[in-house]
Amino acid sequence: MTYPAYDPPRPPTPAHPSASPVDPPASPVDPPASPVDPPAVALGNATLLGIGYLLLRQWRLAAIAVLGTAVLLDLTASTAETRYEILLLLWWAAGITHGWYLARRRPEQAARRGQRAGTLALALAVVLSAVLLRTDAYGIENRVTEAREGGDCEAAAAAQGEVWWGHRLAGATVVEPGDAVAEACHRLDGAAVTLARAARRGSTEDLGRGFGTLAGVLDEPGNEQTVRTVLDTFLDGLPTDNSCDTAALTAWLRDRGPTHDVLDRSAGTAARTEPAALVGCGDHLMTEDAWQQARTHYQRLLDSYPDDARTDEARDGVRAATLAIELDHVRGLVENTYGADSGYCSQPAKYSGAPPYRNGTNRALFLGDSEYTDKLPGSWRTGDPAKAALVVCADAAEHGAAVETCAYENDKSKYLPHRVTFHKVKIPLKVYELRTGKRLDPRSVQIGGGSCPSVLRYEYYLHDLGPGDQFVSTSKSGVRDAFRPVVER
Structure with a gap:
């Protein structure tokens, strides 16, 4: 019986000529980067929040984008200067362009509809919010301007009070003029209080301070009507219940030099109310035995308003005051007479x-x-x-x-x-x-x-x-x- 020859098993042939059973195992290969979608990256950066850089996993660039946006928004809101708004727009455009450029350089690209939709929604939300806030800011400032032109400081201040930080971020240059209007109205409110106190007390010092504030506000363009409103309110309160207070106030207004602006309206009010105030104050001072002051008021009417219908009353007042002054002087001399030489x-x-x-x-x-x-x-x-x-x-x-x-x-x-x-x-x-x-x-x-x-007696x-x-x-x-x-x- 014949048996076949025995052929022992051979080891398997290596797949690569250099491989050998004794070589160490190969190290694992890094997984490939995820494909990026350039439009999604560009839209992500359009949000001004660096989202496009996050999609690219550029963490440092994302942080820089957020920081730059915050700085520019702060400068825009705090300074209300157009140059910072332009810089912000350039920063926005640069972020979009840079994100698109970086994404296009990646070899792995793929259209990702979910990323596009999400970043598009965020970008639209940012842009629409900015547009709507800026549009609303224009509406507010239009109402502020209309109220100021109508002389209604209360309405102007109320409209400007609607401004919040969102308006300042999106339209600082739009709402900033309204801040000046509100500040001017605040000063006019103070002037109104001062003038009211002047009328109540007959204080020419308060009157001077009030007119000084009005003149300062009037120097700023566009405030003529609001100043006119405050001034007219004060002038409409003349004459006051106290004729001597009115006389003091109208004398100050009459002696005030012309400034060729709305404040000169006060001269007409002074001419209208001062004559009666002078006579009334003179009569009151006569009852108070203040004859010298009474005569001064009567004489002022004769000197300043010689054609007024009250001149006869003023002449009678001067005569009566003069007699009272003379009699008072004589009585004082008599009381101090102690002999023929005093x-x-x-x-x-x-x-x-x-x-x-x-x-x-x-x-x-x-x-x-x-x-x-x-x-x-x-x-x-x-x-x-x-x-x-x-x-x-x-x-x-x-x-x-x-x-x-x-x-x-x-x-x-x-x-x-x-x-x-x-x-x-x-x-x-x-x-x-x-x-x-x-x-x-x-x-x-x-x-x-x-x-x-017959008899003379003597010491x-x-x-x-x-x-x-x-x-x-x-x-x-x-x-x-x-x-x-x-x-x-």
Whole structure:
């Protein structure tokens, strides 16, 4: 029996000539990068959020894109300058272009409808939001402008109050002028409060501050109507309930120099309301005994408005105030008269309202030494300067004309006889016509009376050699006869 020859099994032939059963296993190969969709990358960057770079797995570029967008948006919103808006648009366009360029360089590309739809939706949301916000910003600013042109600061401020950060991100340059309008209206609100306080208190200081604010706002273009509204509100409140406050305010307005703008409207209001205020204030001051101020107000009307219908009232007021001032001055002098050389007697003044110095008996105000003038009839005297035609200043009595000389024996010693001369009582006088303040005659009067009494009593002193010259003894009738030429004309 024959058997086939034995052929032992052989090892398998390696697949590669260099491979051998003893070579180590091959290392794993990196998986290929995912295919990218350039339109999706470009649309992702159109969101300004670097989404396209995220699709490319360019993390650093995505962070730079977000940071750049944040910086530019902040600059745009905070400065409201057009150049930053242009830079933002360029940044947006550069992001789209750069993302498209990087995606096109990738060898692995594929259309991915899901990415395209998602990034397109986000990009449209960003762009439409920006467009809508900017459009709304234009609408707000149109309302702000219309309200300002209509002089309605309240409506302008309310419209500008609708602006929020979204409007500032999408349209800072659009809403920024409205901020200036709102700020101007805020200043005008302050001016309105100041002017109202000026009207309430009659304060020209507040009035000046209020007009200063109005002038400052008016220097900024476009604010004429809003300034006019505030000014008209103040002017419509004139005259106020207090005529003196009105007079003070209108005087300031009248004296204010023309500025050839809307503020000059105040001059017409001043001319319309000041005359009545001046007369009313003058009348009020007269009741307060402030005669000097009252006369100033009356005179101001005569000087500034000579053709006004109230000039007759003003002239009467000047006359009454002048008389009150004169009478007050005279009374002050009388109160300070302590003798014939003080007060009125040394500084005579006129009172134009005094009774005229006329024929007959004139009542007089007797000042100075009253030893003899107190004996005059009451119908000749008065203590009220307003009722006196004359002011008579009597000095201390002096020896007048000698009447008689008599011999007397001293009852202590018959060897000391005395001859005594009796004199009329001479009263030095200063007589003034009160109506004019002019001095009149006589300059003195002499009172006659009895002389040489049977017994003459006197005070005795060691150094005295006798009683000396004596006054005659007077009577009321004698005093009256002596002073009659003074009070009668």
